[in-house]
Amino acid sequence: MKLLDLYAKMKGDLNQIEQELERSVASDRTLLGETSLHLLKAGGKRIRPVFVLLAGKFGDYRLDVLKRIAVTLELIHSSSLVHDDVIDDAQTRRGQPTVKSKWDNRIAMYTGDYIFAKALTIVTELGNPQIHQILSKAMVQMCIGEMEQIRDFFNTEQSVRNYLLRIRRKTALLIAISCQLGAIAAGAQRDVCNRLYRYGYNVGMAFQIRDDLLDLLGTEKQIGKPPGSDIRQGNITLPVILALREPSLRDALYREIGIIRDHDGNADTRTAINLIRSSHGIHEAEQLAENYIGKALHALQGLPDLPAKKNLTDIAHFINTRNY
Amino acid sequence: MKLLDLYAKMKGDLNQIEQELERSVASDRTLLGETSLHLLKAGGKRIRPVFVLLAGKFGDYRLDVLKRIAVTLELIHSSSLVHDDVIDDAQTRRGQPTVKSKWDNRIAMYTGDYIFAKALTIVTELGNPQIHQILSKAMVQMCIGEMEQIRDFFNTEQSVRNYLLRIRRKTALLIAISCQLGAIAAGAQRDVCNRLYRYGYNVGMAFQIRDDLLDLLGTEKQIGKPPGSDIRQGNITLPVILALREPSLRDALYREIGIIRDHDGNADTRTAINLIRSSHGIHEAEQLAENYIGKALHALQGLPDLPAKKNLTDIAHFINTRNY
Numbered sequence: 001m002k003l004l005d006l007y008a009k010m011k012g013d014l015n016q017i018e019q020e021l022e023r024s025v026a027s028d029r030t031l032l033g034e035t036s037l038h039l040l041k042a043g044g045k046r047i048r049p050v051f052v053l054l055a056g057k058f059g060d061y062r063l064d065v066l067k068r069i070a071v072t073l074e075l076i077h078s079s080s081l082v083h084d085d086v087i088d089d090a091q092t093r094r095g096q097p098t099v100k101s102k103w104d105n106r107i108a109m110y111t112g113d114y115i116f117a118k119a120l121t122i123v124t125e126l127g128n129p130q131i132h133q134i135l136s137k138a139m140v141q142m143c144i145g146e147m148e149q150i151r152d153f154f155n156t157e158q159s160v161r162n163y164l165l166r167i168r169r170k171t172a173l174l175i176a177i178s179c180q181l182g183a184i185a186a187g188a189q190r191d192v193c194n195r196l197y198r199y200g201y202n203v204g205m206a207f208q209i210r211d212d213l214l215d216l217l218g219t220e221k222q223i224g225k226p227p228g229s230d231i232r233q234g235n236i237t238l239p240v241i242l243a244l245r246e247p248s249l250r251d252a253l254y255r256e257i258g259i260i261r262d263h264d265g266n267a268d269t270r271t272a273i274n275l276i277r278s279s280h281g282i283h284e285a286e287q288l289a290e291n292y293i294g295k296a297l298h299a300l301q302g303l304p305d306l307p308a309k310k311n312l313t314d315i316a317h318f319i320n321t322r323n324y
Numbered sequence: 325m326k327l328l329d330l331y332a333k334m335k336g337d338l339n340q341i342e343q344e345l346e347r348s349v350a351s352d353r354t355l356l357g358e359t360s361l362h363l364l365k366a367g368g369k370r371i372r373p374v375f376v377l378l379a380g381k382f383g384d385y386r387l388d389v390l391k392r393i394a395v396t397l398e399l400i401h402s403s404s405l406v407h408d409d410v411i412d413d414a415q416t417r418r419g420q421p422t423v424k425s426k427w428d429n430r431i432a433m434y435t436g437d438y439i440f441a442k443a444l445t446i447v448t449e450l451g452n453p454q455i456h457q458i459l460s461k462a463m464v465q466m467c468i469g470e471m472e473q474i475r476d477f478f479n480t481e482q483s484v485r486n487y488l489l490r491i492r493r494k495t496a497l498l499i500a501i502s503c504q505l506g507a508i509a510a511g512a513q514r515d516v517c518n519r520l521y522r523y524g525y526n527v528g529m530a531f532q533i534r535d536d537l538l539d540l541l542g543t544e545k546q547i548g549k550p551p552g553s554d555i556r557q558g559n560i561t562l563p564v565i566l567a568l569r570e571p572s573l574r575d576a577l578y579r580e581i582g583i584i585r586d587h588d589g590n591a592d593t594r595t596a597i598n599l600i601r602s603s604h605g606i607h608e609a610e611q612l613a614e615n616y617i618g619k620a621l622h623a624l625q626g627l628p629d630l631p632a633k634k635n636l637t638d639i640a641h642f643i644n645t646r647n648y
Contacts, residue, residue, distance in 0.1 A: 028464075028468060030468050030471065030472070031471055031475055032467060032468055032471050083433060083434070083437065086430070086433060087430045087433070087434075105429075106410070106411045106474055107471070107474065109407060109410060109411070109433055110407070110411075110467055110470055110471045110474070112437075113407065113436075113437075113440075113463075113467045113470075114464065114467035114468065114471070116437075116440075117460060117463035117464040117466075117467050118464055120444070120456070120459075120460035120463065121457070121460040121461055121463075121464055124453060124456040124457045124459075124460045125457070126453075127453035127457075128453070129448060129450075129451035129452070129453065129456075132444070132448040132453075132456055133445070133448045133449070133451075135444075135448075136441060136444035136445040136448045137445055139441035139444065139445075140352075140438065140441040140442055140445055142441075143356060143434055143437045143438035143441050144352060144354050144356055144438065146434050146437075147354065147355055147356050147431070147434045147438070148354070150430055150431065150434070151355055
């Protein structure tokens with residue numbers, strides 16, 4: 001099944017989640033309600049809700065319960081995006097002006113705080129302490145990950161391990177717990193919850209590596225923003241770390257990254273991008289993403305043969321080849 | 325009993341909370357742990373932990389449980405301070421450089437997010453859904469309050485009601501739930517929890533009104549920052565709203581506030597402050613604070629005659645006369 005067919009099949013339930021997302025912030029007739037709605041209406045792939053719903057199929061699928069988990073995770077994701085936009089000084093996201101550019105940084109900061117608090121009010125209604133514990137621990141790790149990204153800006157000496165730890169915290173954990181919490185909320189067996197966590201974690205790692213590759217290989221049309229955004233803001237991703245290991249490229253790439261750093265985000269990144277594209281780093285990063293996909297598929301193997309298992313398999317394959 | 329005597333009497337338990345506060349963030353050997361520790365070590369009155377502990381005396385006083393509530397609330401308070409410092413562009417707090425001035429705004433933003441997430445991990449270990457619900461709802465209101473403060477900067481047309489709603493969200497609710505959650509965590513009866521909530525709410529309102537008065541009446545030595553900070557950043561507090569109602573002062577005060585606004589925080593506020601000091605607004609604001617103290621004391625009346633009741637009474641009287 002194609003990914004679009006899967007979204008079409010899940011449309012009814014995803015629509016309900018969409019309505020709940022808007023309702024969650026629109027109820028307060030405040031500026032924060034308005035800024036939050038602006039952010040949510042700009043859309044997004046809603047991949048975390050999709051994982052929650054599919055994981056829920058492995059237990060007692062109750063949309064009223066799963067909906068809360070899905071909305072909570074999507075709100076937490078949105079809240080981290082609006083804070084990231086402040087850090088990255090981003091003017092647009094998903095083709096829409098960001099909250100920080102349409103309003104200002106102060107408003108964006110409180111919008112993030114507010115959306116996060118709203119997320120908590122929704123999940124607390126479920127009254128399940130285990131879910132709160134998993135969520136709050138993941139939030140701490142996410143904050144550390146965001147911070148490590150700032151710390152490592154323009155650090156050309158960082159290791160692959162360093163990069164992997166960072167994207168684990170920044171991206172993979174939230175996807176892992178989307179799968180896990182969907183299963184827990186549906187009362188699935190512990191082994192099923194654990195397998196879905198491992199699936200989500202590995203898919204999340206592959207997703208971020210692919211995302212970082214796309215920023216180097218994609219066209220502006222494909223990725224919705226100019227390519228090279230990462231390196232422009234100093235975010236040294238896996239292909240760059242790998243390219244820096246190649247003796248024939250190393251010195252030139254160092255120099256280019258130095259120039260980009262000194263131009264405070266306004267430098268021409270074309271030379272740097274061409275150097276990275278010509279390196280083995282691209283292929284090696286693709287391989288690593290593929291390894292993670294392999295592990296994700298392996299985690300699925302012990303699960304009962306439901307249609308949702310097939311859907312999760314399809315999503316893993318899709319992530320491995322995504323170009324938008 | 326003097327307030328210092330009360331702190332002395334509670335020293336053992338407060339020390340444990342202090343250790344737990346430091347431990348909560350020091351465990352992660354990351355930059356975020358460091359920035360958070362810097363913030364926490366700058367100290368503070370720890371008034372929220374004091375309320376939690378005293379409220380806990382009305383039930384089964386278990387320090388291991390109450391400690392978590394106290395640490396959670398103090399962390400949430402600290403997390404809101406570090407975000408406020410970004411908004412207010414504050415260089416010092418409690419005589420120490422702020423996180424945003426020692427590091428930068430980006431780091432301060434993630435430090436706030438991180439401390440908040442840490443607070444959640446601590447309270448979730450109690451596994452009490454009612455506590456999570458009360459907390460998360462209060463967080464949403466706090467964010468709205470912070471935002472309303474930005475929205476109302478330099479708004480000389482705002483009403484007293486507007487001001488009261490704002491400080492309710494910004495300050496009073498967190499103090500109210502400090503008392504309420506201390507009692508709930510100790511398993512106190514529902515009526516006791518409700519009375520303590522009302523006590524905390526009214527004390528919190530009086531506390532903020534007094535705080536706003538101090539900013540106009542205190543010396544730099546008393547309040548640890550130059551007086552007039554509020555009006556300099558556009559925060560129109562109760563005495564100002566009331567002074568603007570006086571026909572003999574109105575035009576001159578409008579003009580001064582306009583000048584302060586146009587000078588982007590660098591104007592001389594002495595004329596404005598003298599106008600406000602000469603108004604009836606000071607006395608009326610003091611009266612209103614006193615009314616709230618009266619309501620707080622009234623809420624205590626139905627509580628059993630424990631030493632903690634006397635302590636809470638003393639704190640209310642102290643807040644009504646505080647000058648630091």
